[in-house]
Amino acid sequence: MTGIVTLTAAGAIDATYRVGTLRRGAFARADSYAREVSGKGVNVSAALAAGGADTAAVVVLGTDDVRFARAGLTAPLLRIVEVPGATRVNTSIIDAGGATTKVNAPTPPLSPEAWDATISALGVELAARTSPWLVISGSLPELAGTGALVDLAAVRAIAREHGARVAVDTSGAALDALLADPVGIDLLTPNAEELSATVGRPLDTLGDVVTAAREIVSRGVTTVLASLGADGLIAVTADHEVFARAEAPSVANTAGAGDAALAGFLLGLTREPAAGVDPLAVAAASAAEWGAHAVAHASTIVEGPPLGIRAVIETTPDLSHALTDEGQA
Template identity: 85%
Template sequence: MSGIVTLTAAGAIDATYRIGALRRGTFTRADSYTREVSGKGVNVSAALAAGGADTAAVVVLGVDDVRFARCGLTAPLLRIVEVPGATRVNTSIIDADGATTKVNAPTPPLSAEAWDATIHTIRAELAARTAPWLVLSGSLPELAGTGRLVDLCAVRATAREHGARLAVDTSGAALDAVLADPAGIDLLTPNADELSAAVGRPLLTLGDVVTAAREIIARGVVTVLASLGADGLLAVTADRAVFARADAPYVANTAGAGDAALAGFLLGLTRAPAATAAGEDPLIVAAASAAEWGAHAVAHASTIVAGPPHGIRASVETAPDLVRALTPEGEA
């Protein structure tokens, strides 16, 4: 059985408040409040499941919140690694204009025993699947008492052991660690800011993004899926660049859009044999699917999408205008 296993080494509880207006330093009563188990890998698996894929979400959660996690909509997907205490809480505040203010709790360190248990759980899930994907999503914790991030070599070795293709969606110090030795990564999914930081220069046009992505590809990555926010996304390989963009019916919550886009891309790739047989280009199918799922996600009030996109169609360019300017930050 093929499938997609996601890893969230720093699980979270997502708390989402909807308010009329956010005014700094004042009391505000929320109009509504939701709470759900999250973390980027959980979000990806939820979208994959909504798209009909076989998926499991390996996630590290505090034991205080395991009962809550097992009662949620994503419970059947979760493969929980329990650690002492409570799970960190990430907070989104969404105002009446649809703007999202997000505050994420710091990532707690992980013991060596918990990391070993996490790798063991990944190994078990990959072993149950043929030619799977392993998706490493979200921030990485430090190994307790070392001041260093958990060892990614164990993740890569486990993927290789089971013939799994490896996708990585992370940022900050974890992304720096990945980029220091990215050989063997099949899919890397930075946003424009992360890609800019990786190459050490601003990215102002689509051409700038393609050039930066190919610098990463030259280090050993197969495909870079660059998220450009409201501008769309670019799927870049060593010799191709496909641009895709889709309009959301409305904007309810931008948190989780990148996770849904990654899920959409992987869902598109799972249709590659059928697409090829039908004379379609798998990279085009995957890029379009990513844009549609991303647009679908922003129309959801929560970070977990409940079903596949309907009525959203991406526009795709196989020869994008490389001099097209990106929208400046804050003007989307």
């Protein structure tokens, strides 16, 4: 099976509080509290492992939290690059109605030495796998002393060196920098809001999303997988689009659904499709099922495959269909 290596250059500790009611400016006592090593690449690798894939998560963590990380459920997947101090904490507060309020800590800068160590760890993991995927996930830190984000040129170079296909799930300045030179990116996974910001206009219908995705494809990206939140998702290539949607058995925590959907898409792509079956449809269905599976989990780390969840697939979707959700995942 194809190996998949994820990069989380800004690792995190996820803290999740469950409260009955959340009111601005008021005191609330949590009904429960959970803490786990996270970051988008770690979440992706956890879902991949739950689906039976060979995966490793290269993640930058503060030394203060390494002992905690090595005792967690994801410990076997982690390839930790240690930096001084504590890891940033991202906080989710989920009320009794299922609404999630999320506050992410700022991303601390990374020293040149730590960035070099991160690149080296990626090289080791990619070299250990045949025809691997490299998934670049989450926010990117600044390179200390430069005022600029770490340069992904070295990451893309090491991917080419090891024949790795590249998937990217990031936003903001990091996404803008990648889209300035996107040739060689095999898969890009924005949500509707990020895609809208990239093309500079609102996306009101499925057709608007497809048109925007094709603009990105025309720049050199092979496939765009656009998450539309409760509306589902759509995979778009230069000449083909597939829409997929799956019902979640319940909604416990929406954080991490996009990470699970990306993992599901890669799991679908790495399967050998039956004769006559569209591989893009298989991957899109798998993405929708894993995303629905994730929102039923209390934590951002999913356990086990999405049993009993089946996606509805449309290989000729109605492009006039109006979007009802903001598309965030």
